Amino acid sequence: MESRTTWRWNPVEGEYESGDPPAMQGTGEISAIEALSNKTIFLLGGTGFVGKVFLALILDRFPELKHLVIQARRKKNVSGEQRFYSEVLTSPPLQPIIHRAGGERVIRQKVQVVEGDLDQPLCGISPEDLERLKGKVDIVVNLAGVVDFDPPVNESVEPNVYGTQHIIELVQLLNAKLVHVSTAYVAGKKNGRISEDTAIPGYFPRRDEPGNNGMREEFSVAEELKWYEQFVEETRSTRATNPRPVRERLRAGGMNRAEHWGWTNTYTYTKSMGEQLIAATPGLAYAIVRPAIVESSLRFPFPGWNEGFTTSAPLVLMGGEGVKGWPVRKDGPLEIIPVDLVAAGILIVTAAVLCGKNKRVYHLASADENPIMLPRLVAFLGMNSRYKHKHKTSGSKLANAWKAYVETQVITVESLQARRARLHRGLDVIHATLTLGKTILGARKIDPYLKSLRDTRRQIRQQEITLDKFLPFMFHNSFIFETRNIQETARMLTNEDLKRIRWDPQTIDWADYWVNIHTKGIEKWIRPVFTASRHK
Amino acid sequence: MADALMAKAAFYDLDGTLLSCNLVTMHAYYARNDRSLLKSIYQFTKVLLSVPLLFGLDLYSRSLFNIFSFRAYRGMHRDRLIGLSDDLFEVTLKPSIFPKAQVLIDTTRDLGYRNVLVTGTLDFQIRPVALHFGFEEVICNRLEFKDHVATGRVLPPLLAEKEKAHSIRAYAGQEGIDLAQSCAFSDSSSDVPMLSAVGHPVATNPTRRLRRIALERNWPILELRENSSTFPPFLKTVKAL
Numbered sequence: 001m002e003s004r005t006t007w008r009w010n011p012v013e014g015e016y017e018s019g020d021p022p023a024m025q026g027t028g029e030i031s032a033i034e035a036l037s038n039k040t041i042f043l044l045g046g047t048g049f050v051g052k053v054f055l056a057l058i059l060d061r062f063p064e065l066k067h068l069v070i071q072a073r074r075k076k077n078v079s080g081e082q083r084f085y086s087e088v089l090t091s092p093p094l095q096p097i098i099h100r101a102g103g104e105r106v107i108r109q110k111v112q113v114v115e116g117d118l119d120q121p122l123c124g125i126s127p128e129d130l131e132r133l134k135g136k137v138d139i140v141v142n143l144a145g146v147v148d149f150d151p152p153v154n155e156s157v158e159p160n161v162y163g164t165q166h167i168i169e170l171v172q173l174l175n176a177k178l179v180h181v182s183t184a185y186v187a188g189k190k191n192g193r194i195s196e197d198t199a200i201p202g203y204f205p206r207r208d209e210p211g212n213n214g215m216r217e218e219f220s221v222a223e224e225l226k227w228y229e230q231f232v233e234e235t236r237s238t239r240a241t242n243p244r245p246v247r248e249r250l251r252a253g254g255m256n257r258a259e260h261w262g263w264t265n266t267y268t269y270t271k272s273m274g275e276q277l278i279a280a281t282p283g284l285a286y287a288i289v290r291p292a293i294v295e296s297s298l299r300f301p302f303p304g305w306n307e308g309f310t311t312s313a314p315l316v317l318m319g320g321e322g323v324k325g326w327p328v329r330k331d332g333p334l335e336i337i338p339v340d341l342v343a344a345g346i347l348i349v350t351a352a353v354l355c356g357k358n359k360r361v362y363h364l365a366s367a368d369e370n371p372i373m374l375p376r377l378v379a380f381l382g383m384n385s386r387y388k389h390k391h392k393t394s395g396s397k398l399a400n401a402w403k404a405y406v407e408t409q410v411i412t413v414e415s416l417q418a419r420r421a422r423l424h425r426g427l428d429v430i431h432a433t434l435t436l437g438k439t440i441l442g443a444r445k446i447d448p449y450l451k452s453l454r455d456t457r458r459q460i461r462q463q464e465i466t467l468d469k470f471l472p473f474m475f476h477n478s479f480i481f482e483t484r485n486i487q488e489t490a491r492m493l494t495n496e497d498l499k500r501i502r503w504d505p506q507t508i509d510w511a512d513y514w515v516n517i518h519t520k521g522i523e524k525w526i527r528p529v530f531t532a533s534r535h536k
Numbered sequence: 537m538a539d540a541l542m543a544k545a546a547f548y549d550l551d552g553t554l555l556s557c558n559l560v561t562m563h564a565y566y567a568r569n570d571r572s573l574l575k576s577i578y579q580f581t582k583v584l585l586s587v588p589l590l591f592g593l594d595l596y597s598r599s600l601f602n603i604f605s606f607r608a609y610r611g612m613h614r615d616r617l618i619g620l621s622d623d624l625f626e627v628t629l630k631p632s633i634f635p636k637a638q639v640l641i642d643t644t645r646d647l648g649y650r651n652v653l654v655t656g657t658l659d660f661q662i663r664p665v666a667l668h669f670g671f672e673e674v675i676c677n678r679l680e681f682k683d684h685v686a687t688g689r690v691l692p693p694l695l696a697e698k699e700k701a702h703s704i705r706a707y708a709g710q711e712g713i714d715l716a717q718s719c720a721f722s723d724s725s726s727d728v729p730m731l732s733a734v735g736h737p738v739a740t741n742p743t744r745r746l747r748r749i750a751l752e753r754n755w756p757i758l759e760l761r762e763n764s765s766t767f768p769p770f771l772k773t774v775k776a777l
Contacts, residue, residue: 001666003659003674004707007691014614014684016691376615383619386569391626407571511618516663 009509012370024502029492032351032501037064039354040136042176044116044123044167045143046070047088049307050181050294054143054343055088056097056301059107061500062347069137071116071123071144080115092525093301118144118163122170130173139177139354141346142167145274147183147310149265149469152247153254154232156270161225164274168281177285177353178278181346184290184335184363184481186272188263189472193368194481196361200279200288203272205262219261221273221280227257264472279360287349287358291342292335292365292481293473296521298513300340304521312336313526314466316519319381320388320527322403323463325411325419326378327471332478333371337364337505338513344501345486351497352489359489365481369506372514374474375410380514382408413475420464427457542714546644547704547730550655550665552723553740554637554760557629559605560590562661565628566612569620583608598726599696602656606679609658610688614681618660625664633668634741634760640721641669643771649719650711654704654730656696675703701729719770721758725749736770 007016041058045051058065072080072088089098089107098107114133117124125133144167146159164180171178187194188205204219235249242249254266263269278286296306306313312334328334345364352358366372389404411419431453438446473479483505490503551558560583567579586608594601609617645651653671655662662676680689693699708715719736720727725745731737739750739757750757756768 001663001672001674003662003676005659005675005678007678015681016678379613379615380619383616383623386620387623387626390623405573511615515619515621 009512011509012506021507024495024498024504026493026495026498027491028494030352030355030357030489030497031494032348032497033062033064033494035351035354036062038066039138040067040069041065041350042069042071042133042137042140042174043143044071044118044140045145045181047072047084048143049310050291050339050342050346051143052088052091052093052307053297053301053305053339054141054346056093057340057343057347057501059094059101059110060097060301063101065110067112067136068110069112069114069133071125072113073117074115081113084111084113091307093297093305096301118159118166121166122173123163123166125170133174135175137174137176139179139350140167140171140174141179141181141350143181143346145181145271147267149267150251150255151266152250153228153257153266153270154250156254156266157225157228157273160267160270161221161273161277164277168278168284171284171286172281179287179289179346179350179353180275180278181289181291182271182275183268184292184365184479185264185268185473186275186290187479187481188261188268188272189477191478192480194363194479196290196359196363196482196485200361201276203276207262209262221276224273231257264477265469285353285356287353287360287362289346289349289362289364290481291345292337292363292367292479294339294342295336296338296518297340298338298508298517300343303517304524305339306518306521306525309526309530312470313522313530315470316381316384316522317527317530318463318466319408320384320519320523321463322385322389322399323381323467324403324406324408325416326374326381326408326474327411327413327416327467328374328378328474329478330375330410332374332474333367333480334374334377334474335365335367335479335481336372337366338508341503341505345503347501348486348490348493348503352492357489357492359485362486362489363481363483364486365483366505366508367480368483369487370508370510371480372510376510377514378408378410380511380519383515384519413471416467423460427453427460542712542717544649544717544719545704545708545711545713546641546649546651546718547654547720547734548641548651548671549700549720549722549724549727549730549740550653550657550662552743553721554641554669555629555634555665556632559602559657560587561628561632562624562657563605563608565624566609566617566620569623571616597697598656598724599694599699602677602694602696603690606658606677606690607688609679609686612686614660614679614684614686617658617679617686621660622664624661625668629661629665630668635763636760636765638669640758640760640767641671643767644719645670647771650713652704652707654695654700654720656694656700675700675707697726698729700727701733704730704733722746731755736768738768 006018008021010017046055070084072084074080075083088094089104098104101107114125114129122130146156190205202219210216231253235246239246258266258269275288278284293312295311296304342364349358349362386404389400392400434446434450486503548554564580564583567583568576570576570579590601590605593604641651651671652673652675653666654675656677659676659678662674666674677695678691680687680691695703715733716735718734719738720731720734721738721740722731723741724743728749737755739746739755741759741761742750742757747757758768759765
């Protein structure tokens with residue numbers, strides 16, 4: 001739906017402006033079209049959420065690109081190539097692009113799929129494929145990695161640290177350049193403006209604080225990997241004597257180690273180590289791209305595309321279920337960025353690296369130019385809950401009315417803990433009453449209620465775990481990632497490039513985005529998957 | 537020959553034409569759905585008290601009626617206006633859609649008209665309506681905001697009466713639309729300038745005053761409230777061709 005008007009919303013000022021938007025003018029120091037013409041990109045992680053949109057963007061906007069080599073992992077009996085054509089090319093973000101490009105036949109002429117595995121040396125690419133690719137790949141774009149916040153430490157270190165080492169070796173063998181996608185949250189537990197200029201090797205968030213013994217600690221990836229190997233070996237060797245499951249101990253070990261150095265979770269800790277390996281490699285031509293929380297697409301390939309649970313989707317789904325108290329900073333933004341802007345940002349950086357005019361680190365985030373403050377998001381969650389529960393036909397009418405008409409609130413963590421304690425005490429009382437009722441009235445009458453109570457407890461526990469994972473980004477810390485580098489590099493493009501790709505988070509109308517694009521995208525693409533997984 | 541190739545459009549008013557709601561019922565929804573029960577009661581009482589004045593103003597001038605009714609939004613946050621728009625549609629607007637409205641819109645689209653909604657209603661209220669009916673283009677009013685909060689004023693030009701005619705002429709000029717081949721649908725005599733600007737005006741669920749004008753000018757009259765009503769000949773003739 002197009003609204004015809006001469007008024008333009010200025011999201012930063014919060015008012016309408018008249019007249020045409022200022023034309024985006026590039027200086028032309030970098031031509032993305034020329035940089036990508038007749039070039040070959042090797043893409044790792046093209047099967048993920050960001051990867052698919054990046055793939056769609058480059059296929060759609062830069063037909064000048066010669067070849068795209070895509071690494072895909074074999075899954076059981078399905079080869080990497082089969083997976084790419086049956087799972088990736090048929091996915092919703094790529095379907096319209098393939099159709100526009102002229103069908104799968106055209107894509108097959110441009111795309112070459114190689115099987116590989118990040119956990120293996122040289123990313124597990126066969127010697128024959130390596131021989132074929134030598135000297136032909138201009139740049140490797142790495143979007144691969146594990147993005148779970150707190151998996152068992154080995155499941156994060158293997159792809160995010162050793163996997164990065166394997167990529168470095170591959171890039172060196174192919175004599176190519178590297179664009180490595182990391183996360184803005186490698187900054188760790190920090191507050192305020194986060195610079196893109198902080199030195200990478202030896203970085204850890206607590207480096208300005210004295211250690212336990214009063215001495216300043218030093219961080220080294222090599223030493224850290226020694227700790228890791230020893231920890232994993234010890235944990236596995238005590239399988240017989242320690243009653244706690246190995247997996248749980250590996251998970252807790254990773255989180256504790258991350259906490260020790262000042263990172264928010266295992267994910268950011270291992271991603272930072274991966275960055276440090278790259279930065280410490282002599283002679284490597286590279287750029288590191290650090291997106292903030294990646295969210296539904298703003299425009300491309302269509303508004304609202306979303307996939308997986310690594311975005312704010314769990315929070316939106318929780319909000320839709322009627323959670324009322326949200327522990328967020330009243331004065332803090334949530335650093336979110338639509339996936340299509342991330343894909344555009346990676347493409348801009350890729351062009352800059354190919355031209356040799358890149359910076360080392362690029363934050364891809366929104367708050368530097370156009371912050372969305374957390375209390376506004378809490379209000380949006382409440383309005384979504386109101387809409388859903390007002391029109392809900394199933395469930396208790398009283399509960400639906402409560403969830404519809406009671407507004408969401410911004411609360412403190414202390415208040416959250418107190419609410420949780422009250423809630424669990426209440427559930428304990430109900431449980432005790434039902435247990436007593438079971439002895440009096442018999443199991444047949446009471447068991448369904450006990451089962452329902454168990455399900456409710458499990459759901460509440462799940463919500464608590466999800467919320468706790470997000471606390472570092474919503475309450476404990478308040479980040480604004482500086483984005484000067486991507487702004488400057490985007491301005492260096494030609495006007496023709498700017499017609500194809502844009503870096504413009506300053507234009508995002510957050511109310512329209514959150515209500516009409518993001519929330520609806522999550523309801524359409526994520527909720528069915530979430531509901532199905534919960535019923536398994 | 538060039539004229540024959542020019543595009544044509546169907547311009548639709550909304551309130552009273554495609555559905556029975558009006559600006560007051562829409563604002564009453566927001567008043568009823570304020571952040572707390574007390575605020576909702578206070579806001580809704582204000583709306584009720586203003587109804588006689590608004591009724592009188594509408595009889596005198598649609599522009600004045602619009603200006604006064606938009607003042608009621610003063611102090612409301614834009615996030616809330618947008619955030620509740622889907623609920624507004626489900627609760628207030630959708631149940632008031634006239635039975636034959638969708639059929640008419642589909643018919644003009646099938647006959648090659650570009651469907652354009654031209655309404656004094658506000659942009660955030662229009663979105664779900666436009667999506668429901670399948671309108672691709674909308675010309676509507678916008679509130680003025682300062683720091684995301686509504687000032688109660690509307691951004692110029694105020695889309696009502698003669699301004700609707702100006703807007704569709706400007707639109708036709710930009711898009712190469714032949715107004716002589718185009719049609720317009722409205723229920724109100726305040727839209728006579730818009731209806732007069734096209735070759736096929738249709739008085740749709742007309743008020744008494746518009747019905748009189750339509751009869752004087754030999755404009756077709758259409759009742760979307762009744763399932764049995766028939767479309768004007770120019771829609772049927774073109775379809776037959």
